[in-house]
Amino acid sequence: MAMPMPTTAEETKTALRLVITGGGTGGHVYPALSVLDAADDAPTVLWIGSTGGLEAPIVQRAGIPFKGIDAGGLRGMSPVKMARNLMRLGRGFVQAWRLLRTFRPDVVLATGGYVTFPVGVAAWLQRIPMLIYLPDIEPGLAVRALAPFATRIAVTGEAAQAHFRAGKTVVTGYPVRRALQALPSREAARALLGIPAEARVVLVTGGSQGAHSLNEAVGRNLNALLDMAHVIHIHGRSDGEWLRSLRAALPDALRQRYHLFDYLHEEMAAALRAADIVVARAGASTLGELPAAGVAAVLVPYPYSGAHQWANAEYLAAQGGALVVPDAEIAARIVPVVRTLLEDEARLHAMQAAMQRLAQPEAAQRLYRLVQEMGQAKRDRRSK
Ligand SMILES: CC(=O)N[C@H]1[C@@H](OP(=O)(O)OP(=O)(O)OC[C@H]2O[C@@H](n3ccc(=O)[nH]c3=O)[C@H](O)[C@@H]2O)O[C@H](CO)[C@@H](O)[C@@H]1O
Structure with a gap:
């Protein structure tokens, strides 16, 4: 699924600029690829994943530009390893900050994994709207920590809504590859x-x-x-x-x-x-x-x-x-x-x-519409 890149100066100006972040396991990668499958307006995309993570080859295989940043888990490990991973996350934050400054996305889509945390915080500080998509019914540590920084949170089923502040969530279903x-x-x-x-x-x-x-x-x-x-x-x-x-x-x-x-x-x-x-x-x-x-x-x-x-x-x-x-x-x-x-x-x-x-064939389109709406709202604010 090669992403069509804008070809003219005009298209470059108008195409939605989207950063996707997610990784660590395939379950955080395929939902975002499915959302891109549903994109009908050729967005300009950058994927920010973790350096050396299993997401890099899957994303690159799909023809999407990929940048790796430092990231690491914090749960169930020795204090030494945890301290090392905290430093990695700190470096990851600086790397994410610079990538966002250069790429200037209209919107960020985060699908889970530790790498989403430094990206999400940097996006929040730069006032870039962020949509989290949670594939599971119960959020993991990274999504829980990231939720306060998100503009909207899309979930697979109603049961997941209980984990987040009322009014922030929307049920879309699980996006399936075309x-x-x-x-x-x-x-x-x-x-x-x-x-x-x-x-x-x-x-x-x-x-x-x-x-x-x-x-x-x-x-x-x-x-x-x-x-x-x-x-x-x-x-x-x-x-x-x-x-x-x-x-x-x-x-x-x-x-x-x-x-x-x-x-x-x-x-x-x-x-x-x-x-x-x-x-x-x-x-x-x-x-x-x-x-x-x-x-x-x-x-x-x-x-x-x-x-x-x-x-x-x-x-x-x-x-x-x-x-x-x-x-x-x-x-x-x-x-x-x-x-x-x-x-x-x-x-x-x-x-x-x-x-x-139980099939929800519209889920990927629903998620992409949300991404578009949030990106457009950001553009409207910029041009005011
Ligand atoms: C052990 C563990 O903690 N697993 C978690 C991990 O699982 P995992 O990474 O296995 O995630 P999922 O089961 O959600 O998704 C696996 C994806 O890999 C694809 N696939 C699999 C094998 C293959 O050869 N080719 C291929 O394309 C599947 O079609 C599917 O799209 O992330 C999920 C989403 O957060 C969690 O629900 C799981 O609990």
Whole structure:
């Protein structure tokens, strides 16, 4: 998704100037890319992320100019490391200040991660309006700290509004990549991935960084899973070596049914759309992407970062689109749970339909309209 750059002096003068800041994990990057997908007026964009963060390659791959600044977390670490990260945030603030002074944005969109804090404070001091988008129902530390500096706060669902000052929030839904909405059918998605149209397909994904316990659950039960379905397995940062060895040792017929990847970029939309069932962590994206794909889910919340993934999973389960399995039980339960769903077609279809009812295809447009309105208000004030 290359961002069209203004070509004439006139366009440069009139195009909306937008700074996006967010990073640390994919969950803070894809929502902003989806908002840009919905931009219909060719804004001039600069992304400010963290130096060395995983967001840099994803953003640059999308053709968006990227600048890294110093940033670091402050939670659950030794006092020495915390002091070092505080200094990094201080340096990051100076770097952000200079970038904003040079780029002169009309508006800042912040989507989460520690890097947003120095950028947001610098923007506030320079009187640049800022929209925070919170993908999760519960805000993390960076978003909580940043909220007082925001002009507006957009959220995925009503439950998130309770965490912020009344009147500042607006419910937009979770913005989903256009590619996911554009795929015409499950069969078309399967054709893209080389999977037969009539196959049963299970996608296993541990979010943007992968999940070791999901990888173990697949590895330990590989033959049983492949007897039932094609398995698209995205293993993430760890476990690639032993999983590739397991795959190599499979009999030919089963190996062809095991689609193993470390990470998917553009093909992620096809993988979600191709699946009958997704077995996944319950990061914020599940609230938007699983409904957009209309896929039934078995959700395994990440157990070590508070309860917010449980909140996401239980919400989708309460609406009838997902089952929730605790992390410690997934290795023992992945085969019976997947089998039960595949064998009960009526139940599987009911879950898929329930998921589909939660789709909010307008979310990205809603968010971009807010960005435009806030940017325009700033321009109007400037020209007075
Ligand atoms: C362990 C942890 O704390 N995870 C947090 C992190 O998760 P994480 O970074 O995994 O965030 P999400 O689950 O929200 O989003 C993952 C994104 O990565 C994409 N993707 C994933 C794999 C792949 O191969 N290709 C690809 O494109 C997915 O389609 C999705 O768009 O940020 C989320 C948003 O704040 C939080 O809700 C999660 O709790």
